[in-house]
Amino acid sequence: MTRIVSYNILAGGYSLREKGAKRTEQLLKIIHSADPDIVGLPEALNPIKFAGPTVVEEMAQVLGMQLIKGGETGSSRDYQTALMTRLPIISVKNHARPGILARPLLEVCVEESSGQQLTIFVIHLSAAFNRRWAGNHIRMREVREILHILAPFRAEGKPHILIGDFNSLAPKDAFTASALLKYVMRMDTRRKNLTLNDGHPHLNSVVPPKLRFLNPVLRTVAHSEVLCKLFDLAAYFYAPRGTIRLLTEHYIDCFRHLHPHEDGFTCPAAAPAGRIDYIFADPTLVERLQMCRVLVRGEDDFLGEHASDHLAVAAEFGLSVAPQVPSTPVDNAISHS
Structure with a gap:
């Protein structure tokens, strides 16, 4: 099976109000509890450069994972995405769309234990809440571009997953x-x-x-x-909900698929008000989806609110088995020769 976690770790894992104190240990307590193969980090790299290894570099080392950094954002105040994985990496690509995507869409293709390839896309959509409906239009524009980038994967039936912080509510979700x-x-x-x-x-x-x-x-x-x-x-x-509505026309909202009546709030972690962190899977993966949950607590019953302002979301996909093609009986093969 393949376990995936999407986790906005807040400001790259640094507590700026505490003079740049690292939250590495706290974040690891949450991540360890899911034992993931892949961790998507929408807010992974802080634009402020601190001395020594970054929080995500420390986490990757402890977890025994490779760290892939997302592309530059073009803003000195914005955070970069990243992904950590223990699975073999097949390819990496950053889709930069200046003027359309605030942060490049990170694409990482890995090889699952079954030998099959799985592509993960990590995104952090714009917030811009103080721009009212204009903020929603910005996110809608970003999602349309993402859907355009992912179109070849859908057309070719390639298994892929889109994860991250979407700063958007889903239709009918509580708020x-x-x-x-x-x-x-x-x-x-x-x-x-x-x-x-x-x-x-x-x-x-x-x-x-x-x-x-x-x-x-x-x-x-x-x-x-x-x-x-x-x-x-x-x-x-x-609250505008068109962004997630557009995505669900093409993808499976993993949490809502398995939990049609639960809130699943992810933010703010200390006072959960809404669900804005998602794991979306293409329809070819829905039969493999075995679990999706919000990580309210981590190892040693550690509360997620003490690690970040977002709660992590974890999903588990069983291994797909290639369909068996019935072999032709030997006697029938002989009789038709």
């Missing part, structure tokens, strides 16, 4: 917006440097500039249970 609001308020209270690009959301990152005069109102909402319920209802219908 507890008040939990996100309260979390952002707590982060803002602790935020000593308003220019700190530490990966955590803050109020102005989710509220459009023209609506920031409502920030005091939002703070009032966060302290009222009645207003929180109304806020959740309004946010459920307001």
Whole structure:
């Protein structure tokens, strides 16, 4: 079988509010619990260069995995993707689309224990929540380009998986917006440097500039249970969901396929409000899908909220068996010769 984990480790695994302290040990407790063969990292490499090996380099060494880094983003403030794997690597490619994809789409083809090839794509879609529906249009444009890149794989029936942080809700998925609001308020209270690009959301990152005069109102909402319920209802219908709807026209949402009625919230880890981290599999893999779950806890019952602001998602695929072609009986072969 092949086990895959998608994990946004927050700012490349560094705690910028703690002077760049590494979270290597905490992250490994979560990853170890899934015993993965492949780990996709949407936010793997911090643009700030710290001394010594990076967190992902340390993790790869401990896990005995090869580390493949995604392409440069073109922004001095953006994080690069990466992938770690213990499986033999067949090929690597970065699909850079300046002006369309904020971060290059990382493509890694590996050989499974069965000898078959499996291609993993890792992506981190744009957030741009404070741009309202324009942010959704940006993500839709990114997904259309990704679908275009993946089209030959679909046409040829090549097994492939798309994983990462999609910053998008799926159709009909629950969304507890008040939990996100309260979390952002707590982060803002602790935020000593308003220019700190530490990966955590803050109020102005989710509220459009023209609506920031409502920030005091939002703070009032966060302290009222009645207003929180109304806020959740309004946010459920307001939140755009076209990005994931478009993807599910071509791919299987692994978690939702196995758990049609569970929330599966992945973010924020300390106050789960919605599901924005996914593992999508092409339809040829659906019969192999055996497990998909959100890693709320890791080894030694370690809570995921202490490792990152996202919870990891793990999936397990059984090994496919090549269909057996019935051999022609010897006596029949002779009689037709």
